[in-house]
Amino acid sequence: MSARRIAVLTMARSEYGLYRPLLRAICDEPALELQLVIGAAHLDPQYNTVQEIEADGFAAAAHIPAPLEGDGPAAIANIMAKIAAGVAEALDRLKPDMIVVLGDRSEMAAAVLAATPFVIPIAHVAGGATTRGAIDDGFRHAISKLSHLHFPETEIQRQRLLRLGEEPWRIHVTGSLSIDNAVALSPLSETELAKEFGFDLSTQPLLVTLHPETRDFRNTSHHVDILLDALEDERGPIIFTYPGADTSGRIIIARIEEFVSRHREKAYAIPHMGTRGYLSVMRRARAMVGNSSSGIIEAASFKLPVVNIGRRQEGRVAPANVIGCDFDAAEIKTAIGRATSRAFQATLQNLVNPYGQGDAASRMTALLKAVPLNEKLLMKRDF
Numbered sequence: 001m002s003a004r005r006i007a008v009l010t011m012a013r014s015e016y017g018l019y020r021p022l023l024r025a026i027c028d029e030p031a032l033e034l035q036l037v038i039g040a041a042h043l044d045p046q047y048n049t050v051q052e053i054e055a056d057g058f059a060a061a062a063h064i065p066a067p068l069e070g071d072g073p074a075a076i077a078n079i080m081a082k083i084a085a086g087v088a089e090a091l092d093r094l095k096p097d098m099i100v101v102l103g104d105r106s107e108m109a110a111a112v113l114a115a116t117p118f119v120i121p122i123a124h125v126a127g128g129a130t131t132r133g134a135i136d137d138g139f140r141h142a143i144s145k146l147s148h149l150h151f152p153e154t155e156i157q158r159q160r161l162l163r164l165g166e167e168p169w170r171i172h173v174t175g176s177l178s179i180d181n182a183v184a185l186s187p188l189s190e191t192e193l194a195k196e197f198g199f200d201l202s203t204q205p206l207l208v209t210l211h212p213e214t215r216d217f218r219n220t221s222h223h224v225d226i227l228l229d230a231l232e233d234e235r236g237p238i239i240f241t242y243p244g245a246d247t248s249g250r251i252i253i254a255r256i257e258e259f260v261s262r263h264r265e266k267a268y269a270i271p272h273m274g275t276r277g278y279l280s281v282m283r284r285a286r287a288m289v290g291n292s293s294s295g296i297i298e299a300a301s302f303k304l305p306v307v308n309i310g311r312r313q314e315g316r317v318a319p320a321n322v323i324g325c326d327f328d329a330a331e332i333k334t335a336i337g338r339a340t341s342r343a344f345q346a347t348l349q350n351l352v353n354p355y356g357q358g359d360a361a362s363r364m365t366a367l368l369k370a371v372p373l374n375e376k377l378l379m380k381r382d383f
Contacts, residue, residue, distance in 0.1 A: 220248035
């Protein structure tokens with residue numbers, strides 16, 4: 001019997017690091033054949049994360065160009081249209097037996113819409129979450145309703161998928177693929193990090209990532225200015241990573257670069273560190289600050305304190321290492337002080353990550369291999 005062709009779609013640079021353990025598990029399973037479809041931000045010269053993917057030994061079955069020509073609502077919608085057209089062509093050529101998609105972004109929603117007319121089973125990773133400060137909620141739930149098999153990270157996410165009308169037998173709690181990465185991490189040394197990225201980690205850094213709140217993108221400049229004001233007198237090093245390709249994301253990049261230019265003695269801006277580099281810095285950081293999902297999901301595996309600002313991640317299961325605050329400079333400063341205190345860090349010694357223990361990829365691969373590809377899987381019931 002021939003191997004099942006599994007088309008894994010990745011359109012955002014943040015996805016690939018999460019996918020990596022699953023891609024390896026699929027490649028290691030003789031009953032499965034990987035068809036990796038890479039597009040959008042991966043191919044953008046600013047990030048060019050396709051090189052990271054190829055360096056890991058994964059060959060692309062298809063490239064989907066969708067240049068990032070702006071970050072306004074119309075530009076995002078145009079990118080979605082290009083992705084939909086490219087995915088349609090790729091699937092028509094590749095003819096996979098199953099499709100795997102991850103998450104909640106506009107790029108992935110466009111890809112799934114393009115895949116739907118092909119009547120191919122879609123497996124959705126990380127459905128059932130909520131992030132009330134971002135438009136991603138609508139995309140995520142739409143993807144879930146167009147999918148046939150679900151790999152939520154937590155029991156709470158499983159319950160939400162049930163409330164969306166998904167049948168229990170379709171839903172399998174696997175934990176998060178990002179925890180597979182954290183558990184398997186072979187961290188870069190301080191010397192290797194310094195050589196690759198140019199920063200000195202002899203002192204523990206703050207790791208800062210701010211994304212736009214896409215439900216409130218018109219306030220992005222105000223939000224980033226508040227954060228940078230809170231960091232103005234913070235001792236270094238401060239390591240910024242770039243936001244994703246969201247509405248108004250370029251405003252954040254410009255403000256970060258201006259801050260770094262004024263504080264070259266303590267601040268660094270890194271567009272993309274790759275999964276190993278990023279997790280290696282997380283492992284050494286004294287705290288994370290911003291609104292990245294990695295602060296909610298991966299950080300607990302390192303017992304890393306997190307200051308989560310605003311509403312972008314509101315609704316996710318937040319472990320005890322996460323301190324929430326609003327976009328207020330004084331409140332952010334207070335939260336950083338608490339997060340970096342010995343007293344708070346002492347409370348995290350027995351922290352267990354609710355997003356899994358590092359076996360998500362093996363669980364998913366077993367299901368991709370075993371699920372019957374029949375009419376029952378393809379025919380979604382009514383509410």
